[in-house]
Amino acid sequence: MDNVLRTLLDGRWADLRERTRKRLGVLEAPPPGVDRERHRDHVLRQLRVLASAGHSGVGFPVRHGGDGDFGGSVVAFEMLGFGDLSLMVKAGVQWGLFGGAVQALGTGQQHERYLREIVELDLLGCFAMTESGHGSDVQHLNTTATYDPDTGEFVVHTPDPSARKDYIGNAARDGRMAVVFAQLVTSGDRHGVHALLVPIREQDGSPRPGVTIEDCGEKAGLNGVDNGRLSFDHVRVPREALLDRYGHVAEDGTYSSPVEGANKRFFTMLGTLVRGRISVAGGALSATKKALTIAIRHGESRRQFARPDGTEVPILDYLAHQRRLLPALATTYALTFAQEELVTELHEVFGGDSDNDQRKRELESHAAGLKAVATWHATRTIQECREACGGAGYLAENELPQLKADTDVFTTFEGDNTVLLQLVAKGLLTGYRDHLGDLDALGMARFVATQLVGAVIERTPVRALLGGDLHDRTWQLKLFTDREEHVLDGLVRRLRKAGEGDAFEVFNNAQDHVLRAARTHVDRIVLEAFVAAIERCPDAATAELLDQVCDLHVLANIEADLAWFLGHGRLTPARAKSVTSAVNRLCAELRPRAGELVEAFGVPMEWITAPIAQR
Missing domain, CATH: 2.40.110.10 (Butyryl-CoA Dehydrogenase, subunit A, domain 2)
Known part of the structure; x- marks a missing residue:
């Protein structure tokens, strides 16, 4: 089953992921306690190792020394997140941002002059x-x-x-x-x-x-x-x-x-650089997987307090410890499948000859939303992993402090997450509908007032959401879709009510609603990606395990937002209590499979140096 899980998680670029794991195996970690200048020297040397191994050319055209695999370049970057994150980021700057800008915004003569030098690291x-x-x-x-x-x-x-x-x-x-x-x-x-x-x-x-x-x-x-x-x-x-x-x-x-048009030209130019935003989401997920691998391996081996028979208890046997790590593990699976779909869409839209502007705008919106959610998830999960490992998790040798420090900035580079969610919400409000012109706040509010009220997809009747099995996937999808539609409809009505007010005040006063609309939209997309992954799983036993993981992701999400579901009549108090009971039960059921689930991430063990994660 491990191989089936790994293959499913590795997805379309499984072969590239495996090659990158081998490349990571020959890289050297920075020396412990290294100072800034020596760390910079070390990273530059390792960057040259990657270039020599062919890692740098994945996304560049074949005629310029590359492999011509646009989506694969994101995967190659993402995989570096299992190792030294400084190396990952420097590689991203050199080949993703610098090289990517020359590739996306330049033309033939500039490509001929610079791309091969960039790929081979002759021009930094x-x-x-x-x-x-x-x-x-x-x-x-x-x-x-x-x-x-x-x-x-x-x-x-x-x-x-x-x-x-x-x-x-x-x-x-x-x-x-x-x-x-x-x-x-x-x-x-x-x-x-x-x-x-x-x-x-x-x-x-x-x-x-x-x-x-x-x-x-x-x-x-x-x-x-x-x-x-x-x-x-x-x-x-x-x-x-x-x-x-x-x-x-x-x-x-x-x-x-x-x-x-200057506005359309600006958004078109920036849209070609969306690969960097998607890459950051992938890198954050790699760091999250590494942290979870360390924390769960530690939780299985660390023992505290004794049962009546005198045997000490692995800390992962405690429900409180399971709740700290397993819902985060489930959501990491969900985000991984959503990331795979996003990279596939990027590859098809920008790796080919597609001129579908609508498809590009949808991709940009999804990239903004997933980057925000994935990097916030990384920040929370790595912190939880650190705390779950107690004082040992605070030791530099156990890697978690460095993961915390290195990923903290992910929430603000390649776009501040709060700003990115506003972009997602604007896309929801207008569907862009060729409105790449003036997207000022008042114009947005007026457009919404005249075009979108009543245009929200017909909602599932609330009574249909109050019953049913918590583990029924159709019910879960309807619940997430209903929440997204209700929040968006409420935002539309709020902006309509604001009418002809001051442009800044109209949108600023609704920002809480704007951000919630975007977040519920991303939650629904992520769930749909998880469901699609289960449906394409070729092994029944693995699919059954993933069904449980998906349930935990969904019910933990609902539990975190119980105030909304109760306040808007989507759950009764009794159903709300059953959600919490179901999360507890799923944690207990998945606890014996936790090690298997993190092993499927395929973090190279050469890069798991934390003593607390050794067996």
Whole structure:
């Protein structure tokens, strides 16, 4: 059964996952207690090992030294999350963000010139989007790139301290070039945010003229990644430095684009970079799986207090301990199956020749929602694993403190989770419906008021939800769908009631409702992914086990939101009590299978160095 579970979890890219496990086996962990500079040296050496092994080229075109497997590049990144997370993030910066931006936003000549060097690590680079004053609001960043027709160059400039590029991986030490996002200006006209390739260092490692580089210094985690700050003082780059797939500047300064409208062009450009957001969700899940493997192995071997016959009890036999770990384990399974579906969709949408804008927008929305939920789940679960291991879990040798520190930032990079859920909710409210134009708050509220009230899918009658078996999958799906529809309908009515109020106040006053609408939507999608995985399971015994795991995921979710289900008449008080009883019972039933369930994650044992996890 272990092999069936592993194969199901590994999914479409099972062979790539297995190859990556073997590559991880030859990598070296950073020395214990290593200082920041030595950690950075170590990570760069290991990055070169990965490049030599062919890991770097998975998602790049074959003609540029890659494998041409777009979805596989996310899987390859995700698998690095079982090892040193600094290495995972630095690989993501080099090949996912820097290389990915050149691949997605550049054109043929730029691909020919740079991609192979990026794949082979002959050109190290960084992704300079975030500014000190503009993190999530990329559309209004302040860095400028002004075209000078007299010289045929762009002048890249940081107009004020708030426009400094901040927290840029690979910038502090190793990067030689940056993809810089700036407001493009030609002939006095602004054309919105575009990306340019800007050299930032000379061959000897010193900053290029006009480029100021600062080191972000010590961080809470990920100190093997050299995060830095970049500022530009009228730095000139040739016209060919513009990554011009979506915006071209002729020699005389004439601007042209295949995408009409600055807003649509902006969202189209950012949409091509969605792979990074999906990768972060996958990396967070890998770290979560590693933490659960450590904590559950410890829970099976650690004994405390004695039974009447004098034998000491494994702490995982205690219901309280099971409740700390097993619902989180069940949800990790659910999110893994949802992640697999998302990567498959990414591969089909961006790995081929699809021009389906609606499908792309749905993918971007799902990616935003799953990234938020998966990274919050990682933060909570790793903390619970640490506490479940007591004082031993606080020791650096047992890995959990480093996992906590390294994953904490995942909730805010590649998009702050709260902002991402707002994007999901906006997608739900409008369906985008070709509304890639002005998505301001008041316009959203007015559109909703006139278009969506009464358009929510007809809901299952409440009386149909009050009865039935808690373990009935149809009932569970109806309950999750009903909650999502009810919350969305309530949000629509709330915005309609706000009417013609102040644009900011209308949407700001409903943000609690906005976030709940997005979260319930993601919960439903995740459940559907779990159900689909069970249906394609080829082994009846494994499917039966997964049925129990899915039940635990569902009922723990319901239990966590009992206030809503009771308050909105979806559960009676008696049914609510039965939910808690069912969670307890499922924890007891799954306890003997807990070790089997974490072993199926396939975390390479070379990377489980925690003494408390050894058997």
